[in-house]
Amino acid sequence: MAKKMHIKLTVNGQEEEFLAEPRELLIHTLRERLNITGPHIGCETSHCGACTVTVNGKSVKSCTMFVAQADGADVTTIEGLGSPDNLHVLQRAFKENHGLQCGFCTPGMITRASKLLEENPNPTEEEVRFGMAGNLCRCTGYQNIVKSILAAAAELNSAKEAAE
Amino acid sequence: MIPGAFEYHRPKDMEGVLAVLQEHGDDARVIAGGHSLIPMMKLRMADIPHLIDLQDVQGLNSITVGDTITIGAMVTQHHIIENHALASAAPIMREASLQIADPQVRYMGTVGGNVANGDPGNDMPGLMQCLDATFTLVGPDGEREVAARDFYEAAYMTDREDEEVLTQVRFDKPQGGFAYEKQKRKIGDYATAAAAVQIVKDGDTCASASIAMTNLSDTPIYSEDAGAALAGTTVDDTAIEAAVAAMLGDIDPTEDNRGPIEFKRHAAAVILRRAIARAWSRA
Numbered sequence A: 001m002a003k004k005m006h007i008k009l010t011v012n013g014q015e016e017e018f019l020a021e022p023r024e025l026l027i028h029t030l031r032e033r034l035n036i037t038g039p040h041i042g043c044e045t046s047h048c049g050a051c052t053v054t055v056n057g058k059s060v061k062s063c064t065m066f067v068a069q070a071d072g073a074d075v076t077t078i079e080g081l082g083s084p085d086n087l088h089v090l091q092r093a094f095k096e097n098h099g100l101q102c103g104f105c106t107p108g109m110i111t112r113a114s115k116l117l118e119e120n121p122n123p124t125e126e127e128v129r130f131g132m133a134g135n136l137c138r139c140t141g142y143q144n145i146v147k148s149i150l151a152a153a154a155e156l157n158s159a160k161e162a163a164e
Numbered sequence B: 001m002i003p004g005a006f007e008y009h010r011p012k013d014m015e016g017v018l019a020v021l022q023e024h025g026d027d028a029r030v031i032a033g034g035h036s037l038i039p040m041m042k043l044r045m046a047d048i049p050h051l052i053d054l055q056d057v058q059g060l061n062s063i064t065v066g067d068t069i070t071i072g073a074m075v076t077q078h079h080i081i082e083n084h085a086l087a088s089a090a091p092i093m094r095e096a097s098l099q100i101a102d103p104q105v106r107y108m109g110t111v112g113g114n115v116a117n118g119d120p121g122n123d124m125p126g127l128m129q130c131l132d133a134t135f136t137l138v139g140p141d142g143e144r145e146v147a148a149r150d151f152y153e154a155a156y157m158t159d160r161e162d163e164e165v166l167t168q169v170r171f172d173k174p175q176g177g178f179a180y181e182k183q184k185r186k187i188g189d190y191a192t193a194a195a196a197v198q199i200v201k202d203g204d205t206c207a208s209a210s211i212a213m214t215n216l217s218d219t220p221i222y223s224e225d226a227g228a229a230l231a232g233t234t235v236d237d238t239a240i241e242a243a244v245a246a247m248l249g250d251i252d253p254t255e256d257n258r259g260p261i262e263f264k265r266h267a268a269a270v271i272l273r274r275a276i277a278r279a280w281s282r283a
């Protein structure tokens, strides 16, 4: 039996400390240990992106990272982006543009899209499609997801212009 | 999909890595981005009692660009895409990296992991053979260098010893036109067939060409004869067909879920024709 490790994580701004086996996958830590159930398990084989979270500024499929690798890291999930009373711009854009149907892929989509817009605040439609290629959706046909992300980008940019 | 238990090590320097490798031999393995290794461990196709994480090891993260280009083993595909100096000195690196996996995987997947893994589906090994790269390995007896063209022995079998770590790849700044052309079933997929091509033009003729193919044998295939078939020609249809014929003589694809052998040979020919045409147009 492998030894348990002392793990420290910052998740959505909150410090967490616990003992875990190094082989525990980050998605299981989030969902089962910390009760953060926004990130979903779709495929468990690194393909669907439903488990996407941000780890130290990178979009990561949390089913493909051991908690041991994330020791000391800063993690953001959909719960850290917005709340029901205070939706993130992307959450509002997905709602207004029918960017979701069943909603299973949505937390991963929005978490990934938030990083995409941070790196490229003014993407073309093609850049959105390319930048979202690691996230699968079985419902929407993607059109409205792309539309939602472009709408959020436009809103963020006009807010920025107004502030300047 | 829970992998077998292991003990986790995260040394701060290469001495620490080598010490664990020496102590546990075959029972220890390094992990870089983990995006080839973790899926294998989850499927229990790899069972590794001691996992050594390279993320805190200093000196593996830099890209230096000059007449010679060096890329540290822990540089990710995402870093390659974002590095402007590298993109202008060796644009084939960026073109190929953009065709590997998807954004999430590219944030994690490293050059070292991609070239050391030994999976014939990985794109970097063929690319490194096209560029005639040299790999630096460090082990208990010190450092040694191996040519990318001599490194691959069979699927998952390379010239690297169990106690050795790959620290960097190095190649001369490539000359002339380039293309990385890849046929895949969907975005993010491994290649059905891929070709890396660099062509040097002198006036109207091809001075030299370097051609390597991916996922068409149990190792990447550097086709010296395909490159030679272009040298001294104007890269007209006859020359291109000669290069394609030479390449088809060197590959040895097997049937799998990407298709039967005849289809793969067909895809390889189409991809190489396209890659040569694009590289020549940029030469």
Ligand SMILES: Cc1cc2nc3c(=O)[nH]c(=O)nc-3n(C[C@H](O)[C@H](O)[C@H](O)COP(=O)(O)OP(=O)(O)OC[C@H]3O[C@@H](n4cnc5c(N)ncnc54)[C@H](O)[C@@H]3O)c2cc1C
Binding pocket: A046, A047, B029, B030, B031, B032, B033, B034, B035, B036, B037, B038, B039, B073, B099, B100, B101, B102, B105, B108, B109, B110, B111, B112, B113, B114, B116, B117, B121, B122, B123, B124, B164, B165, B166, B167, B188, B189, B190, B191
């Ligand atoms: C959905 C998906 C799609 C993908 N598509 C592609 C694709 O199209 N093309 C492609 O090329 N790859 C693809 N990959 C693989 C991805 O690029 C991997 O990340 C990469 O091949 C391995 O890099 P890594 O840093 O993740 O290595 P790891 O998974 O950490 O390691 C892989 C192997 O190399 C060894 N290793 C790692 N670093 C070193 C080192 N410095 N010295 C010695 N040994 C080392 C490890 O011990 C292990 O055996 C895909 C992966 C996924 C999950």
Ligand code: FES
Binding pocket: A040, A041, A042, A043, A044, A045, A046, A047, A048, A049, A050, A051, A052, A061, A062, A063, A064
């Ligand atoms: S559950 Fe992680 S990629 Fe699908």
Ligand code: FES
Binding pocket: A099, A100, A101, A102, A103, A104, A105, A106, A136, A137, A138, A139, A140
């Ligand atoms: S909305 Fe159902 S999977 Fe995307």
